Amino acid sequence: MLSRKLGLRSYYxxxxxxxxxxxxxxxxxxxxxxxxxxxxxxxxxxxxxTLLSNKLRSALTMLGIVIGNASVIxxxxxxxxxxxxxAKQLExxxxxxxxxxxxxxxxxxxxxxxxxxxxxxxxxxxxxxxPTVVGVAPxxxxxxxxxxxxxxxDVNIIxxxxxFLQVRDFTTSKGRFFSDVDMKRNNQVIVLGGxxxxxxxxxxxxxxxxxxxxxxxxxxxxxxTEKGSSVGADYDSAxxxxxxxxxxxxxxxxxxxxIALDYIVASARDGQSVDAxxxxxxxxxxxxHKITNEDDFTIRTQKxxxxxxxxxxxxxxxxxxxxxxxSLFVGGIGIMNIMLVSVTERTHEIGLRKAIGATxxxxxxxxxxxxxxxxxAGGLIGTAVGVSGIVLVGAxxxxxxxxxPIAIGSxxxxxxxxxxxxxxxxxxxxAKLDPIVALRSA
Amino acid sequence: MKEEQPIDNIINQQSITNSTQHSALSTFNFKKTIIxxxxxxxxxxxxxxxxxxxxxxxxxxxxxxxxxxxxxxxSGKSTAMNIIGCLDRPSxxxxxxxxxxxxxxxDSELAHIRNKKLGFVFQQFHLLQQLSALENVMLPMVYAGxxxxxxxxxxxxxxxxxxxxKRLLNKPNQLSGGQQQRVAIARAIVNRPVLxxxxxxxxxxxxxxxxxxxxxxxxxxxTGITVVMVTHEPEVARQTRRIxxxxxxxxxxxxxxxxxxxxxxxxQ
Numbered sequence: 001m002l003s004r005k006l007g008l009r010s011y012y013x014x015x016x017x018x019x020x021x022x023x024x025x026x027x028x029x030x031x032x033x034x035x036x037x038x039x040x041x042x043x044x045x046x047x048x049x050t051l052l053s054n055k056l057r058s059a060l061t062m063l064g065i066v067i068g069n070a071s072v073i074x075x076x077x078x079x080x081x082x083x084x085x086x087a088k089q090l091e092x093x094x095x096x097x098x099x100x101x102x103x104x105x106x107x108x109x110x111x112x113x114x115x116x117x118x119x120x121x122x123x124x125x126x127x128x129x130x131p132t133v134v135g136v137a138p139x140x141x142x143x144x145x146x147x148x149x150x151x152x153x154d155v156n157i158i159x160x161x162x163x164f165l166q167v168r169d170f171t172t173s174k175g176r177f178f179s180d181v182d183m184k185r186n187n188q189v190i191v192l193g194g195x196x197x198x199x200x201x202x203x204x205x206x207x208x209x210x211x212x213x214x215x216x217x218x219x220x221x222x223x224x225t226e227k228g229s230s231v232g233a234d235y236d237s238a239x240x241x242x243x244x245x246x247x248x249x250x251x252x253x254x255x256x257x258x259i260a261l262d263y264i265v266a267s268a269r270d271g272q273s274v275d276a277x278x279x280x281x282x283x284x285x286x287x288x289h290k291i292t293n294e295d296d297f298t299i300r301t302q303k304x305x306x307x308x309x310x311x312x313x314x315x316x317x318x319x320x321x322x323x324x325x326x327s328l329f330v331g332g333i334g335i336m337n338i339m340l341v342s343v344t345e346r347t348h349e350i351g352l353r354k355a356i357g358a359t360x361x362x363x364x365x366x367x368x369x370x371x372x373x374x375x376x377a378g379g380l381i382g383t384a385v386g387v388s389g390i391v392l393v394g395a396x397x398x399x400x401x402x403x404x405p406i407a408i409g410s411x412x413x414x415x416x417x418x419x420x421x422x423x424x425x426x427x428x429x430x431a432k433l434d435p436i437v438a439l440r441s442a
Numbered sequence: 443m444k445e446e447q448p449i450d451n452i453i454n455q456q457s458i459t460n461s462t463q464h465s466a467l468s469t470f471n472f473k474k475t476i477i478x479x480x481x482x483x484x485x486x487x488x489x490x491x492x493x494x495x496x497x498x499x500x501x502x503x504x505x506x507x508x509x510x511x512x513x514x515x516x517s518g519k520s521t522a523m524n525i526i527g528c529l530d531r532p533s534x535x536x537x538x539x540x541x542x543x544x545x546x547x548x549d550s551e552l553a554h555i556r557n558k559k560l561g562f563v564f565q566q567f568h569l570l571q572q573l574s575a576l577e578n579v580m581l582p583m584v585y586a587g588x589x590x591x592x593x594x595x596x597x598x599x600x601x602x603x604x605x606x607x608k609r610l611l612n613k614p615n616q617l618s619g620g621q622q623q624r625v626a627i628a629r630a631i632v633n634r635p636v637l638x639x640x641x642x643x644x645x646x647x648x649x650x651x652x653x654x655x656x657x658x659x660x661x662x663x664x665t666g667i668t669v670v671m672v673t674h675e676p677e678v679a680r681q682t683r684r685i686x687x688x689x690x691x692x693x694x695x696x697x698x699x700x701x702x703x704x705x706x707x708x709x710q
Contacts, residue, residue, distance in 0.1 A: 042584050049573070050572065053572040348568060349570055351568075352568040353581070353585075354553065355527075355529060355562050355568075356556065356557060356562065356581060356629070357553050357554065357556045357558070357633075358553060358557075359549070359553040359554070360549060360550065361550070362585060436529050436530060439564065439568065
């Protein structure tokens with residue numbers, strides 16, 4: 001009898017619970033949601049009022065986060081800007097370009113005196129025998145004194161071949177580039193970089209003029225179109241002469257095997273054939289140099305260079321951001337510190353609020369929201385400062401203004417989280433205050 | 443009771459007759475009980491350091507009562523007031539506030555009880571300095587979840603009731619002590635509590651403003667609000683209808699009249 005009654009009752013209870021849950025859950029959750037929202041809105045109003053009533057303190061507390069945030073964003077922005085800058089410079093070489101350097105990584109690391117075992121004949125062999133290579137420009141660079149009239153300047157004299165124009169993607173703005181004939185005859189002709197031409201000649205037309213390089217007279221036959229600085233060599237403020245002339249008249253033959261080169265620039269047929277070109281050049285040079293174990297040359301592609309630069313600048317960016325993040329963290333500690341002082345100062349207020357019906361959660365929410373408002377506002381201001389810093393750097397330096405939305409999002413998010421994190425401890429302390437003790441404290 | 447001094451005995455007998463009359467009356471007019479303390483103990487510390495702040499306190503206060511709690515310092519009246527005000531819980535015993543057993547409620551429940559059923563007035567006013575009189579009075583309604591528009595109306599109404607209709611937007615530091623206490627009273631009654639608790643409400647006031655504040659209490663009591671007040675000033679207590687006397691953590695007289703008080707005060 002009893003058990004049946006109980007069974008019926010529990011069955012009835014189950015049914016009513018089920019139906020009331022079904023019917024009420026939506027209403028209830030909406031109501032609960034409304035209450036929570038209202039609570040947060042109220043707490044935000046109160047927090048805003050409190051923060052505004054002590055403007056100087058709020059501003060100073062915010063300052064830590066502002067500086068932290070601004071430096072994180074600026075550092076990441078400048079880091080990325082630098083990375084982009086270098087990458088762009090590398091890309092300006094063209095994606096198909098590859099460099100053949102004398103010596104392997106081991107010998108290059110040991111000394112600056114690179115072995116002189118890459119010669120003009122190697123460059124010619126690459127040009128004639130490697131099918132995926134469409135152009136080869138060997139280079140032999142020396143700094144020499146160039147004088148015209150009473151003006152003289154030390155510049156980089158680049159000895160190369162006529163294919164330089166095509167491989168390095170240059171054009172002449174005045175006159176002509178030297179030809180194979182000039183090469184063969186060791187003609188003393190010189191092509192000036194755009195910037196260098198202006199520097200040496202000003203507004204006079206340099207074509208046909210005679211300049212002195214070291215002790216020899218050279219005829220200016222052309223001027224290169226200015227391209228802006230690029231990685232490795234600044235051709236705009238350099239001068240270019242035939243490789244043979246450079247080796248025979250300016251530097252002197254320096255290798256028993258022929259003219260030793262600083263490096264060979266080769267351009268592959270297209271982006272896809274770069275790897276094939278590397279493979280073929282490697283095989284050819286191994287044969288020519290009779291290599292049985294270690295290579296005595298290195299081939300670098302743009303991809304390699306980009307990768308290396310990316311690694312270095314990436315590490316740099318992370319380091320900068322980490323240093324900046326420390327200041328953000330310190331800013332967070334500043335918030336916690338001020339919040340703790342504020343809790344002590346406002347013991348009365350907390351006691352009173354509790355006495356008239358504030359729950360622990362109400363107090364907790366109020367103080368948490370104060371901390372979050374301070375840090376989020378600091379985050380926003382810091383972002384503005386950081387972004388304007390980046391823009392300023394972009395305007396004053398060649399670094400591109402790289403405003404990273406991820407950096408901004410994460411910096412503001414992180415500073416909000418810092419407010420939450422460092423606000424919890426003071427807010428909990430406030431919430432746990434005994435109203436009797438709080439009201440009595442004088 | 444047996445250990446009491448002779449002078450108290452006289453009053454005690456009188457009060458017993460009073461209380462029997464009172465309870466006899468109350469059985470007839472069905473007055474609602476607002477406060478019922480049953481065997482309340484409050485003990486601090488354990489073992490040898492144990493201190494009994496309240497020891498077996500029984501007290502009943504009915505709706506519409508205007509009651510003051512008196513007693514020497516350390517008599518337990520503040521502890522009793524904290525328990526009545528749901529700011530503290532007794533170590534043992536039952537406390538029925540408006541028929542709810544609040545003795546063992548959780549903190550958040552007690553907060554709601556304080557918010558909805560109680561109004562507090564303190565000696566030091568405890569107004570928030572950065573808020574105007576109106577905003578101070580609106581504060582309890584914030585925690586009650588009352589919509590903003592209604593809050594303003596009700597707070598204004600409460601401030602009119604205490605005669606501060608011209609001071610709505612003044613900050614506490616622009617108000618006199620008496621005016622500040624009146625703001626505090628408005629704040630205490632704005633959530634329409636069943637019980638108004640005042641802890642030395644005139645302790646920081648001069649005699650003229652004291653009378654102003656007491657007049658407001660009397661007026662509020664006349665409109666049906668139950669008032670319980672802790673005071674050590676006999677002149678203040680005399681204006682209430684009933685006096686509860688505490689000593690050594692116990693209620694020694696639960697129903698003195700102001701007339702009885704003169705005798706007690708004369709003996710003190």
